[in-house]
Amino acid sequence: MDRVFVIGAGMTKIGRFFEKSAKELFAEALWRAIEDAGGVKPQAIVVGNMTSSVLMQQDSLGALVADHAGFRGLPAFKVEASCGSGGVALYVGYALAKSGIVDVVAVGGVEKLTEANTETVTRALAQAADADYEVFYGLTFTGLNAMIARLYMNMFNYTDEDLSYWPLKMHEYASFNPYAQLPRKTSLEEILTSPLIADPIRLYHSSPIGDGAAVVLLVRGEERAREISKIVGRDVLIELASVSVVTDSVDITTRRDLLTMESTVKASREALAKANLTIKDIDYVELHDAFHITAYASLEDLGFAPKGMSVRLYKEGKFQKGDKPEVNFSGGLKARGHPVGATGVYQAAEAVMQLRGDFPGYKASSPETALTHNIGGVSTIAAVSVFKRVK
Amino acid sequence: MDRVFVIGAGMTKIGRFFEKSAKELFAEALWRAIEDAGGVKPQAIVVGNMTSSVLMQQDSLGALVADHAGFRGLPAFKVEASCGSGGVALYVGYALAKSGIVDVVAVGGVEKLTEANTETVTRALAQAADADYEVFYGLTFTGLNAMIARLYMNMFNYTDEDLSYWPLKMHEYASFNPYAQLPRKTSLEEILTSPLIADPIRLYHSSPIGDGAAVVLLVRGEERAREISKIVGRDVLIELASVSVVTDSVDITTRRDLLTMESTVKASREALAKANLTIKDIDYVELHDAFHITAYASLEDLGFAPKGMSVRLYKEGKFQKGDKPEVNFSGGLKARGHPVGATGVYQAAEAVMQLRGDFPGYKASSPETALTHNIGGVSTIAAVSVFKRVK
Numbered sequence: 001m002d003r004v005f006v007i008g009a010g011m012t013k014i015g016r017f018f019e020k021s022a023k024e025l026f027a028e029a030l031w032r033a034i035e036d037a038g039g040v041k042p043q044a045i046v047v048g049n050m051t052s053s054v055l056m057q058q059d060s061l062g063a064l065v066a067d068h069a070g071f072r073g074l075p076a077f078k079v080e081a082s083c084g085s086g087g088v089a090l091y092v093g094y095a096l097a098k099s100g101i102v103d104v105v106a107v108g109g110v111e112k113l114t115e116a117n118t119e120t121v122t123r124a125l126a127q128a129a130d131a132d133y134e135v136f137y138g139l140t141f142t143g144l145n146a147m148i149a150r151l152y153m154n155m156f157n158y159t160d161e162d163l164s165y166w167p168l169k170m171h172e173y174a175s176f177n178p179y180a181q182l183p184r185k186t187s188l189e190e191i192l193t194s195p196l197i198a199d200p201i202r203l204y205h206s207s208p209i210g211d212g213a214a215v216v217l218l219v220r221g222e223e224r225a226r227e228i229s230k231i232v233g234r235d236v237l238i239e240l241a242s243v244s245v246v247t248d249s250v251d252i253t254t255r256r257d258l259l260t261m262e263s264t265v266k267a268s269r270e271a272l273a274k275a276n277l278t279i280k281d282i283d284y285v286e287l288h289d290a291f292h293i294t295a296y297a298s299l300e301d302l303g304f305a306p307k308g309m310s311v312r313l314y315k316e317g318k319f320q321k322g323d324k325p326e327v328n329f330s331g332g333l334k335a336r337g338h339p340v341g342a343t344g345v346y347q348a349a350e351a352v353m354q355l356r357g358d359f360p361g362y363k364a365s366s367p368e369t370a371l372t373h374n375i376g377g378v379s380t381i382a383a384v385s386v387f388k389r390v391k
Numbered sequence: 392m393d394r395v396f397v398i399g400a401g402m403t404k405i406g407r408f409f410e411k412s413a414k415e416l417f418a419e420a421l422w423r424a425i426e427d428a429g430g431v432k433p434q435a436i437v438v439g440n441m442t443s444s445v446l447m448q449q450d451s452l453g454a455l456v457a458d459h460a461g462f463r464g465l466p467a468f469k470v471e472a473s474c475g476s477g478g479v480a481l482y483v484g485y486a487l488a489k490s491g492i493v494d495v496v497a498v499g500g501v502e503k504l505t506e507a508n509t510e511t512v513t514r515a516l517a518q519a520a521d522a523d524y525e526v527f528y529g530l531t532f533t534g535l536n537a538m539i540a541r542l543y544m545n546m547f548n549y550t551d552e553d554l555s556y557w558p559l560k561m562h563e564y565a566s567f568n569p570y571a572q573l574p575r576k577t578s579l580e581e582i583l584t585s586p587l588i589a590d591p592i593r594l595y596h597s598s599p600i601g602d603g604a605a606v607v608l609l610v611r612g613e614e615r616a617r618e619i620s621k622i623v624g625r626d627v628l629i630e631l632a633s634v635s636v637v638t639d640s641v642d643i644t645t646r647r648d649l650l651t652m653e654s655t656v657k658a659s660r661e662a663l664a665k666a667n668l669t670i671k672d673i674d675y676v677e678l679h680d681a682f683h684i685t686a687y688a689s690l691e692d693l694g695f696a697p698k699g700m701s702v703r704l705y706k707e708g709k710f711q712k713g714d715k716p717e718v719n720f721s722g723g724l725k726a727r728g729h730p731v732g733a734t735g736v737y738q739a740a741e742a743v744m745q746l747r748g749d750f751p752g753y754k755a756s757s758p759e760t761a762l763t764h765n766i767g768g769v770s771t772i773a774a775v776s777v778f779k780r781v782k
Binding site for chain 1: 412435441442444445447448449450451452453454455457458463464465466467468469470471472473476479482483485486487489490491492514518519520521522523526635636637638639640641653654657767768771772
């Protein structure tokens with residue numbers, strides 16, 4: 001089968017944009033990606049999105065954004081896998097390109113969260129959990145993760161402060177990222193005195209709600225990718241070497257171990273194997289830190305740290321500048337922001353730019369390989385992708 | 392690239408099932424398809440669905456149905472393209488199989504519409520239209536189609552009665568279909584005296600709202616398909632020769648001609664070309680008759696009748712038993728039912744069974760080729776698929 005390459009990437013800044021609708025955000029990101037690819041246009045558009053049906057009362061989202069961006073007619077549709085929608089959209093776009101049905105695919109994600117009030121958005125995001133067995137009983141998504149955080153802290157004997165080094169660092173990274181929603185540094189004190197949302201999760205332990213869109217352009221075949229690279233004067237190709245999607249139960253009560261996201265474990269192993277790499281080969285990572293606990297669990301379940309050790313390792317400076325892997329220099333969901341269905345595509349765009357060396361924020365140390373990790377629910381869906389720099 | 396074959400198909404009856412949730416309906420259809428394929432199990436699950444986010448307050452739908460059906464772990468996600476979600480799910484499944492990422496894909500559709508009240512469902516279905524430019528002004532989806540029906544009738548000088556032969560025939564066909572929601576004959580009088588929903592569209596000119604699920608199992612490669620056929624004792628293969636998806640604007644005000652569904656025209660041409668067939672080669676058709684006007688416009692835009700002629704031709708007996716093509720022997724959306732995001736997969740399952748000769752309802756005359764046509768919105772999305780009987 002032909003290999004698949006990323007020839008362009010585009011993002012909007014993440015924020016609260018009263019003046020921009022979802023289709024406008026999407027068009028902005030798409031045309032940046034097209035410009036980044038030297039003008040190459042897509043033949044199909046896959047849109048990762050979670051909340052358009054509920055918050056915008058809008059279905060047919062794929063056609064809507066395609067038309068507005070100037071691509072009326074193209075195959076265009078929405079892919080939903082709650083907060084993992086962007087990562088799953090990448091899986092679908094990868095399949096479309098690899099299948100030969102089209103040669104160039106735009107994989108995008110878009111979310112418009114800030115027009116509704118907090119209660120409405122909280123309810124919309126809770127739809128990632130089981131409507132009958134979890135949400136019905138009043139559980140919010142932060143509540144679910146708070147229970148897991150408490151269990152983790154008790155099990156491995158960590159304090160609030162121990163877990164707060166992750167958000168501290170994410171804010172620092174985001175301060176360099178022009179696309180970030182919260183591009184400013186914070187302090188341990190600010191984190192530890194921020195309001196409790198669901199004990200032990202505080203405001204500064206959580207990712208913010210934001211509007212945004214990101215797009216990557218995929219092309220099938222090394223030859224075509226090289227032609228395009230020449231046109232834009234780039235001496236490097238970025239291969240999308242694999243995308244793996246693994247699901248788990250939606251309600252977490254039927255899981256064997258609440259502290260292990262089995263779908264993340266499996267998706268990581270599978271994506272690495274398909275890319276002919278091991279976990280030790282990965283230089284750069286963008287992972288899904290919806291809450292501080294999600295970051296630590298992800299480091300462990302992806303295979304970068306033993307269970308229970310990631311908090312200690314992170315506090316000691318691991319996964320930071322000069323280490324292998326370097327993790328979340330975008331600022332992560334925590335501070336770059338988390339426009340839910342778009343997040344997986346932001347990660348892909350950031351990984352591509354880090355591999356090319358042109359990420360406009362905090363720079364990784366010349367990575368050759370990158371892994372992105374995007375989940376929906378409590379890893380109800382895990383999408384792990386591997387990217388390679390090819391000379 | 393390898394060819395793709397349909398090795399199994401399963402459906403539930405369509406109806407109002409208070410006792411069955413979406414995941415239960417999906418599991419029923421999936422396991423029927425697996426049984427139909429001699430026990431071959433999927434490696435990925437694509438779920439076409441429109442309304443789960445709004446009517447079930449449930450996202451992560453792919454993982455939910457996969458887990459409930461016994462397939463926790465598999466890649467599983469939802470595809471949304473309003474009423475065309477099923478047809479687009481088939482496009483995605485076709486790409487997944489063809490790409491070589493997996494060998495066996497279950498493409499399903501499921502919808503659970505009957506638990507909400509009529510107003511809520513009407514609002515949910517209106518989300519196929521443009522939230523800002525159409526629904527905001529109070530337009531329902533029936534209202535939109537009523538305006539088009541009125542224009543068509545004025546333009547080509549047809550009466551209410553002229554257009555009513557379609558639903559009359561659909562009810563007759565459905566009376567043979569064990570999966571149909573309205574398996575009973577009707578009369579012109581009953582149709583013409585049924586309540587007006589949106590003038591000139593009457594109740595009996597419209598498809599009903601129903602719960603249901605359908606699944607087809609796709610496999611890559613002729614050799615594998617032959618092996619499976621042998622196991623189940625079938626002497627024929629059904630190839631999914633092509634799937635084309637084409638979009639149009641969501642709001643219909645920006646279209647050039649309200650009486651031509653351009654995306655249907657293009658998708659039909661493209662799907663036929665990819666399958667190396669012409670319109671004259673098609674023996675059997677399942678098309679998207681959400682309203683009587685949709686049926687006639689579809690016959691014309693797919694290429695089976697000149698513009699404005701389909702009503703006359705249908706009244707004269709064309710597209711019926713013994714003609715080429717034979718159309719909608721399932722009873723169509725009108726009388727088989729229209730579980731919106733599942734409809735495109737019902738059509739695929741029916742086409743497959745008609746080609747195999749084992750459709751348990753009104754039988755086509757030994758077709759060798761079949762075409763299915765599923766749309767979202769007023770052909771905002773058109774998905775056209777071509778199936779071939781292979782010896």
